[in-house]
Amino acid sequence: MTQSSSENPKEISGEAKTEPAITPERQQAENFSVSQLACAYGGPVGSGTLRSTAEDFFVEEQLSFDLTGEGEHLFLFIEKRGENTADVADMLAKIADVRQMNVSYAGLKDRHAVTRQWFSISLPGKPDPDFSALPDNIRILDKKRNNRKLRRGALRGNRFELRIRELDADIDALVARLEAIKSGGFPNYFGEQRFGRGYGNLSRAIPVLARGKTRRKSEGMNLSAVRSMLFNLLLSKRVELGRWCSHPLVGDVMQLGGSSSLFVAESIDAELERRLNGAEINLTGCLCGKAARVMPVADAADFEQQALADYTFWINGLQRCKVDADRRSLRTTANDLQWEFQDDMLVVSFSLPKGSYATALIRELIR
Template structure:
């Protein structure tokens, strides 16, 4: 039942949309994040500091800290407003991650920090510009999965398929908060409920709702086995680019999609923006008919419509099994989730003490 036609608080719509797998059922199970070092992430930067300027760039290794808390700690201990601290992307908390931050220090010397447990400065250099969101090209992941129970041949075959075909580019559960709260509360707000009192919550809720709507469209493409295939009227995105073009304008579109040089996209709803057509538009309209009120509310708030690739290429994928431990290394583009890769491989569980 759609929000436009029925109960907007229906239990069927209260949870983030389900994300069916593209490559079949998991080939085994394992424990993820038994300790922070089991989940390591390094930013792949497009730009690195030049050595001079008003902004101090710091490459920081953080363990069991989330990115925003590091930014707040830096601002407080450098005597700066929070907005004077920049970073490129959000990183997992229960992990060891290495990422860059910038501090705006016009006419000021470099602060002398007394680093707390879990934070370590790796490099420091000046630059002329603030580090803005989305500056990095991607991330390298090094994962260790423990207590592995899987057939080795099936595991290797699935990993080879993932390396060759990629995986559906779902937003991971981190985007939706604990127990899907960002989707649940954001949806309730947009359908007439209580608004968030703090701006960061507003952003998290809006992001959670748009991500859920994208996942719903992608899930339908997975069910129809067209998440990595061309549909008439698709809007396509070149690999490694944010640009868009209509498949109808390119006679070689199907071959380019099959080769992986361009990818189909699905909507992050908002106002205006490029619109798909044909079979692609029909699929998207069918899915979003269950969420008409949400789509209209997002447009009314002034969010611009965007598109996101439906296929996630997994680069430089390597693996080895040591006893009952699987070690994985791979690269993903900016904005992608390692959990989307793992979901196509194994059923993972996180020790209850490490959730959140």
């Protein structure tokens, strides 16, 4: 926002604004950028523009379960343009005359996109509300009752269709890169949107980690950003070494493909490598916190400790905040990956499992 005067109100009142001290952790937060993470296939092969318009970035949720058609929870399949998920949930709560906590959604979706996602509203003993007051950029595509609310993460995945305009790239090289991603997957980085505008969620997490507990629900998002930063840094180091989808370390934690089942590779043999190369299993990295159900051992444990040795403030803070540790696959795959060229535009479509970011795929193609 542009101010009409250069005078600072706090300075006028004698309250000079104090800038936060430049501590090592604040410097780490300010220096972190997704753009600096290692690429798996040698870096982008050209340039282009994504999100010239909202229609250039289309995403549609895929639920992990079937709706029953009856029950106290009204499910709405909504298409929105230029709105974030939380704001739409607030609108639905007001129209339905329920508290915000009675409106649920499976995940957050971008504002600068056309997105189709599910919401549920708890309406025990109540009829379906009249949603005709919703603005034109929010459309209800389907609605159905269910006997349980929609919970966070209750998705099979998301389907994307992206348009990259002003494409400037060697087409043969770009096709080769797309083929490589189709067969080998790509690093499962968290995208920039995970960190808030200007990566501000990381800086906002510092006082929360220092005190060792959250006071507001929004602070949980800041802690999630911290875990995402640490995971991305660890994954980037493994990408640099060529150990993100093959060449495991003794003691690595493996995840069965398409499952949450984990096991520790206490030894490395040809069969394990074969299963990795065929994406039957994936290597995992730490989502830092306390008391993970499965932990790496031996060489893999040493590697993770050394890779994040400079980030003990963040790791210890997550543990003090009692954030549960977990594991995340280092590789993700784009199902049904297809593409076509239209003049100076690339249109690419694919499906990703829940929690994976389309922008992590695009960064392997263009800058």
